[in-house]
């Protein structure tokens with residue numbers, strides 16, 4: 001089950017990363033998005049390019065940080081990837097995402113949704129960094145899991161958008177909702193997973209039988 005999840009994590013993260021490289025590295029800016037979004041991107045070229053390519057760094061590095069083999073056999077590489085993930089991916093991607101949220105398509109609901117996502121991404125990344133600086137591996141792990149659940153908004157958004165189109169929901173209606181749905185449930189799942197592992201680790205041991 002764990003292996004299954006890991007394989008999906010790599011496929012989805014690297015699959016969306018490949019799509020982003022294609023759409024923003026090889027196509028004219030905004031050619032695959034709604035015309036209003038395209039206009040917005042053309043008006044904020046630096047903001048969108050910085051956001052897309054730094055978030056791409058976070059998304060494509062994230063699966064590798066969960067490899068326990070890499071962590072134990074190449075700890076320095078784990079640290080280097082971690083610093084790049086947080087310093088380039090989350091910090092730059094989050095700040096530029098926050099900037100772009102002010103112009104997001106879909107009105108106030110979408111703008112606030114993306115702005116909250118950016119704030120949560122930046123804050124969880126900062127807490128993960130501060131925890132590992134003081135050597136608190138348990139806390140670091142928790143904050144990184146929260147943070148990566150938000151990085152995966154880059155994937156969930158691109159799963160929900162075509163799904164809502166296939167379901168025939170007008171883009172103007174689905175986009176503001178997806179600006180929230182792409183990340184809030186991810187964070188909830190991360191919290192539920194912590195609660196489960198916590199419950200498991202504190203499960204009382206069965207009493208030894210008296211016979």
Ligand code: HEM
Nearest residue numbers: 052055056059097100101104105114117118121150151154
């Ligand atoms: C987690 C924090 C993130 C925030 C706050 C955020 C925010 C935003 C905002 C506000 C826009 C502009 C949307 C509009 O104009 O309507 C945008 C677009 C975009 N973002 Fe993010 N984003 C985040 C994560 C990511 C990640 C991890 C990726 C993965 C590479 C990504 C890739 C993109 C792309 C490719 C676009 C252009 C629209 C498209 O082609 O679908 N973002 N983002």
